[in-house]
Amino acid sequence: MDLNIAVLAGDGIGPEVTQQAIKTLNAIGEVYNHNFTFKDAVVGAAAIDQTGDPLPEKTLKVCLETDAVLFGAIGDPKYDNDPSAKVRPEQGLLKLRKSLGLFTNIRPIKAYPTLIDKSPLKEDRINGTDLTIYRELTGGIYFGEKKLNEEGTVASDLCEYSDFEIERIAHLAFKAARARKKKLTLVDKANVLETSRLWRKVVTKIGESYPDITLDFLFVDNAAMQMILNPNQFDVILTENMFGDIISDEGSVIGGSIGLLASASVGEDHSMFEPIHGSFPQAKGKDIANPIASILSAAMLLEHFKLYEEAKAIHNAVEKALELKVVTTDLDPSSKYTTTKVGDFIADYIANSE
Amino acid sequence: MDLNIAVLAGDGIGPEVTQQAIKTLNAIGEVYNHNFTFKDAVVGAAAIDQTGDPLPEKTLKVCLETDAVLFGAIGDPKYDNDPSAKVRPEQGLLKLRKSLGLFTNIRPIKAYPTLIDKSPLKEDRINGTDLTIYRELTGGIYFGEKKLNEEGTVASDLCEYSDFEIERIAHLAFKAARARKKKLTLVDKANVLETSRLWRKVVTKIGESYPDITLDFLFVDNAAMQMILNPNQFDVILTENMFGDIISDEGSVIGGSIGLLASASVGEDHSMFEPIHGSFPQAKGKDIANPIASILSAAMLLEHFKLYEEAKAIHNAVEKALELKVVTTDLDPSSKYTTTKVGDFIADYIANSE
Ligand SMILES: [Mg+2]
Ligand SMILES: [Mg+2]
Numbered sequence: 001m002d003l004n005i006a007v008l009a010g011d012g013i014g015p016e017v018t019q020q021a022i023k024t025l026n027a028i029g030e031v032y033n034h035n036f037t038f039k040d041a042v043v044g045a046a047a048i049d050q051t052g053d054p055l056p057e058k059t060l061k062v063c064l065e066t067d068a069v070l071f072g073a074i075g076d077p078k079y080d081n082d083p084s085a086k087v088r089p090e091q092g093l094l095k096l097r098k099s100l101g102l103f104t105n106i107r108p109i110k111a112y113p114t115l116i117d118k119s120p121l122k123e124d125r126i127n128g129t130d131l132t133i134y135r136e137l138t139g140g141i142y143f144g145e146k147k148l149n150e151e152g153t154v155a156s157d158l159c160e161y162s163d164f165e166i167e168r169i170a171h172l173a174f175k176a177a178r179a180r181k182k183k184l185t186l187v188d189k190a191n192v193l194e195t196s197r198l199w200r201k202v203v204t205k206i207g208e209s210y211p212d213i214t215l216d217f218l219f220v221d222n223a224a225m226q227m228i229l230n231p232n233q234f235d236v237i238l239t240e241n242m243f244g245d246i247i248s249d250e251g252s253v254i255g256g257s258i259g260l261l262a263s264a265s266v267g268e269d270h271s272m273f274e275p276i277h278g279s280f281p282q283a284k285g286k287d288i289a290n291p292i293a294s295i296l297s298a299a300m301l302l303e304h305f306k307l308y309e310e311a312k313a314i315h316n317a318v319e320k321a322l323e324l325k326v327v328t329t330d331l332d333p334s335s336k337y338t339t340t341k342v343g344d345f346i347a348d349y350i351a352n353s354e
Numbered sequence: 355m356d357l358n359i360a361v362l363a364g365d366g367i368g369p370e371v372t373q374q375a376i377k378t379l380n381a382i383g384e385v386y387n388h389n390f391t392f393k394d395a396v397v398g399a400a401a402i403d404q405t406g407d408p409l410p411e412k413t414l415k416v417c418l419e420t421d422a423v424l425f426g427a428i429g430d431p432k433y434d435n436d437p438s439a440k441v442r443p444e445q446g447l448l449k450l451r452k453s454l455g456l457f458t459n460i461r462p463i464k465a466y467p468t469l470i471d472k473s474p475l476k477e478d479r480i481n482g483t484d485l486t487i488y489r490e491l492t493g494g495i496y497f498g499e500k501k502l503n504e505e506g507t508v509a510s511d512l513c514e515y516s517d518f519e520i521e522r523i524a525h526l527a528f529k530a531a532r533a534r535k536k537k538l539t540l541v542d543k544a545n546v547l548e549t550s551r552l553w554r555k556v557v558t559k560i561g562e563s564y565p566d567i568t569l570d571f572l573f574v575d576n577a578a579m580q581m582i583l584n585p586n587q588f589d590v591i592l593t594e595n596m597f598g599d600i601i602s603d604e605g606s607v608i609g610g611s612i613g614l615l616a617s618a619s620v621g622e623d624h625s626m627f628e629p630i631h632g633s634f635p636q637a638k639g640k641d642i643a644n645p646i647a648s649i650l651s652a653a654m655l656l657e658h659f660k661l662y663e664e665a666k667a668i669h670n671a672v673e674k675a676l677e678l679k680v681v682t683t684d685l686d687p688s689s690k691y692t693t694t695k696v697g698d699f700i701a702d703y704i705a706n707s708e
Pocket of ligand 2: 221222600603
């Protein structure tokens with residue numbers, strides 16, 4: 001397969017971890033005979049420094065013309081800590097999602113046996129957890145009309161959803177469940193919210209076309225409990241934007257390390273893959289950042305293009321690295337492995353395990 | 355002190371656990387020379403059976419005329435599992451909160467050393483946790499305008515807040531922090547929501563009148579993570595209605611048993627105290643339900659009337675019961691103690707420990 005990939009490495013540790021993801025993809029390309037071409041473009045604080053714009057037109061054009069975007073991280077204290085800053089790195093990310101029509105955020109959460117001692121949950125709760133969250137990303141209360149009266153005493157936010165916004169992500173979630181454990185849980189608050197009742201109606205209707213998938217429903221407050229009590233019960237979770245924000249961040253800590261979590265944002269025509277961690281400016285250039293989340297985001301990219309065997313090869317290599325403790329110091333304080341060395345190990349393992 | 359207390363024991367296990375709370379309050383009255391008078395009234399499924407209304411006028415009148423309401427639990431499968439039921443027990447609770455103007459829900463969360471093995475969190479995370487959540491209860495998106503277009507394809511919910519709704523609960527929360535560890539955390543989503551920005555502005559302003567209280571802010575998605583990672587960091591959490599629903603339910607499972615959690619709902623003129631658990635119809639009349647949450651709700655009632663020493667006496671008795679394993683089978687499967695016996699122990703301990 002030929003894939004043109006835009007690389008938006010961004011700020012802080014973004015470039016150094018993304019480099020390991022590229023290294024990994026190159027190893028996959030070698031072994032499985034794919035032709036991956038990478039095209040760099042600037043974004044975030046780096047882009048503000050160069051052009052004054054966190055998402056320059058040229059970068060957007062690269063993203064629109066390539067098959068997928070591999071994203072690093074953005075954010076720099078120079079802008080984040082300056083309340084008078086008019087342009088912020090994060091605006092680049094929001095504009096990019098919008099411009100590419102990325103309406104679904106996918107967040108897999110997995111308990112790695114070697115990391116269970118780092119989880120805040122007891123072993124019997126987290127053991128075997130392997131779920132994925134499909135969060136609607138461009139609608140709901142975050143994007144609804146905002147009002148503040150002139151006196152500044154009454155404020156409001158509107159949460160709005162249309163059936164087509166629910167349908168398109170629901171199909172993606174049902175299909176994901178079909179390739180996994182065949183269970184889909186819709187998280188809503190249908191006992192109180194009109195938008196949730198619409199979600200339930202639309203998702204139930206679509207579910208009729210996926211008779212092999214078990215569909216169930218959970219109120220968001222109950223979901224917040226179940227994520228801690230028994231995360232094992234979940235396969236695919238489907239939910240609206242704000243509930244997804246809360247539940248996926250809650251879920252991100254149960255595995256024991258956010259340095260291992262990747263996410264994908266997908267739409268009809270475009271897709272973007274990134275680690276969930278931030279730009280961690282304090283570690284920039286020190287070759288100490290954990291590259292695994294970025295490497296796993298590359299695996300999600302491969303899955304998106306149905307290269308399942310290739311994605312599995314990355315997962316196997318990552319699990320081997322964890323097992324042999326070829327990890328950065330966030331996972332093992334006594335480790336001697338750098339960002340680069342972890343990337344080398346994973347790429348070599350892929351290249352040589354055939 | 356003379357206190358007239360309305361007793362709305364409700365459905366399922368409501369009556370039997372509430373009976374233990376009354377027993378406990380009577381012991382307190384004896385020891386500390388208070389005059390507690392109890393007035394029974396029907397609510398929930400029991401009220402529907404008798405009058406067709408889950409909150410009969412007569413019950414509301416009793417609540418309005420007494421100093422506080424001691425509430426049990428409501429809900430009965432007869433109504434809950436019948437989709438055609440027009441009158442539901444829960445409507446009684448919502449109407450009661452509204453009629454009494456109960457705009458603040460208070461939910462303490464505490465890790466009991468004897469129950470840490472039941473917590474889904476590891477001991478080092480949960481050890482020493484003692485926080486309380488102040489949740490706004492009558493505003494926000496649960497009560498805002500709901501719309502569905504004629505075709506049933508577009509739905510919306512409005513989240514609205516006025517400054518006075520925030521001010522009145524903020525004062526209660528700051529005062530609570532003053533009597534505790536002097537820290538208040540506002541949970542919001544001020545980077546996205548206009549209502550959250552209003553909350554932040556109003557609470558910051560009110561904070562100037564409480565210079566002894568440390569005020570900090572947390573986005574709700576981050577709060578959902580921190581509640582698991584390090585619940586110890588919290589003292590008083592203040593938040594709007596829906597965020598409070600999610601965060602307090604999440605928090606309710608970290609201690610290891612919801613059979614120990616009580617809540618208070620308070621307004622300007624009225625107040626209501628109840629266990630957070632439901633009516634548990636399967637256990638009705640079997641004398642096996644855990645009465646401690648109901649008993650602790652009686653302690654919250656005493657605290658509300660500034661009877662701190664008396665409330666402390668209940669807490670001490672509960673802790674002694676846990677320590678000596680004078681508990682129901684939900685906490686110790688081999689236990690021989692019934693609901694009544696646990697109540698007896700706690701009342702006796704109060705009566706005799708002076
Ligand atoms: Mg978030
Ligand atoms: Mg709830």
